[in-house]
Amino acid sequence: MxxxxxxxxxxxxxxxxxxxxxxxxxxxxxxxxxxxxxxxxxxxxxxxxxxxxxxxxxxxxxxxxxxxxxxxxxxxxxxxxxxxxxxxxxxxxxxxxxxxxxxxxxxxxxxxxxxxxxxxxxxxxxxxxxxxxxxxxxxxxxxxxxxxxxxxxxxxxxxxxxxxxxxxxxxxxxxxxxxxxxxxxxxxxPRAPRTEEPTSSGFFVEMKEGYDALVKHPKLLKLTIIMTFVALLYIPLGTYFPLMTRNHFEKGVLEAGIVEIVFAIGLILGGLIVSLLGDRFNKIKTMVVGMLLMGFALFFSGWLSPSLYYAFVALSGLVGLSGPIFSAPFYAFIQTEIEPHLLGRVFSFVTSLSLLATPIGYGLAGVLIEATSVATLFSLIGILIILNAAIALKK
Missing domain, CATH: 1.20.1250.20 (MFS general substrate transporter like domains)
Structure with missing residues (x-):
């Protein structure tokens, strides 16, 4: 290399x-x-x-x-x-x-x-x-x-x-x-190095090699399932920040915009923190820290009274900051654990799982909001992400 x-x-x-x-x-x-x-x-x-x-x-x-x-x-x-x-x-x-x-x-x-x-x-x-x-x-x-x-x-x-x-x-x-x-x-x-001599194989055989590389790596497979579940919870949530601002805190479009800006600033700061710290800490433990930060920020957001809008703004920034802290080490973990000539296939499988889980997350979130409230959705998602962090740490 x-x-x-x-x-x-x-x-x-x-x-x-x-x-x-x-x-x-x-x-x-x-x-x-x-x-x-x-x-x-x-x-x-x-x-x-x-x-x-x-x-x-x-x-x-x-x-x-x-x-x-x-x-x-x-x-x-x-x-x-x-x-x-x-x-x-x-x-x-x-x-x-x-x-x-x-x-x-x-x-x-x-x-x-x-x-x-x-x-x-x-x-x-x-x-x-x-x-x-x-x-x-x-x-x-x-x-x-x-x-x-x-x-x-x-x-x-x-x-x-x-x-x-x-x-x-x-x-x-x-x-x-x-x-x-x-x-x-x-x-x-450079071309990806191989640990063994390549053999002539069909297209679907090569695709299966990428699938096998993922499912036969127990730790990576478990982390992928955890991250897919977090994506199912986290990705649709971005749609409901404005709804939380309007329905729960009874604010307008300006305040909803402030929440989005602070969330985005948090994302940038999270990426900056990861880029400065690099691999000084264990990747999985760093992922767990990121998920815990997000989980607790979302949980407490749902419990805020309607008068605590600015506390919600601060917690939104923390949600944004936590995203890169758990996602960047996950990508680096895949790059470390999987042989370079298989990485394209493994990343595609991981990404497809997250994308296919997204509409399920939107559907479940919509049903939950109709049955309860958007604040309840935030707290419940926070609890589920905290549980995912505990499972990741255990695995």
Missing amino acids: ENINWKRKFILIYAGQFFSLLSSSAVQFSIIWWLTVTSGSPLVLALAGLAGFLPQAIIGPIAGTIVDRYSRKMFMIVSDMTVAIGSLLLFSTVYFGDPSISLVLFVLVIRSVATAFHMPAMQASVPLLAPEEHLTKVAGWGQMLSSLSNIAGPAIAMTLLAVSSFEWVLLLDFFGAVIASSMLLSVRI
Whole structure:
């Protein structure tokens, strides 16, 4: 493994990826806003949500197997440029005519398919470039970039929509992908080493190798199940922060915005903490600390009286901060425990499990809110995440 000048390589890669993530976040926000204004239909917005994550969840294991077969750098570039071409197609349609909702949904599907290839290629490339003792630190850098782009992207989109129009935000995505691909071209990513001589095998045999690598690693399998359950609880929760602000604390849109901003700042600080601490502590114990912080913050949020809005703001920041503390070490643990030539497949299986669990989480959360209240949802999710942390520590 080539570890010489590894930090310089990551600066180049992550600088390019930041532009790509930033422009993609802006476009994603703009597309959802355009669909909201154009259709005003909850069904269309639900279809947009499905188009955004379901293709990635379904083809993830297939994509991971293909990524492990060929150049991971090539797949990152092809994925970025596929997203760019999709945005350019939509730009042309908007600029010269009136795009249909079906075309916009199709572009969202294309973006999701591209992500299915890009994510495992990126994650599987990390241990080929970074020393093993710095994998958690690198995961923290990735969390910071993702959080920053998720904050700045919608802000850039709103600014562009205010001073120009929808199509120019789409063009921004094209340039972001070109910058990311150009940066990647200047970095050499070595081929994944194998501990044994490769044998000729079929595609589905190779896919099964990735599945076996996950299920035959007892500790990793148990952690994956725990993290999937946490994703089922945690991911839908982001939708209900505004509802908590409005229904429980009886505040308006300004206060809901403050909660979102503080939560996002917490995400950035969490990524910064992980990037500074790196692998100084045991990965699983760090994950447990992150889950405990989140669990207790959510539990106490549900017990706050309606007059303690600012306490909820502080706890929201703690929820955001805890996210990278338990997710970054998990990614680093996979990179440490799984052989490099299998990483694309394993990451795809792990990601697909989390994505497929998401709609279940939304359904259960919606039923619970209807039966009780959004405050009860927060407390119950907090308790369940604390229990997951205890199970993770025991395992």
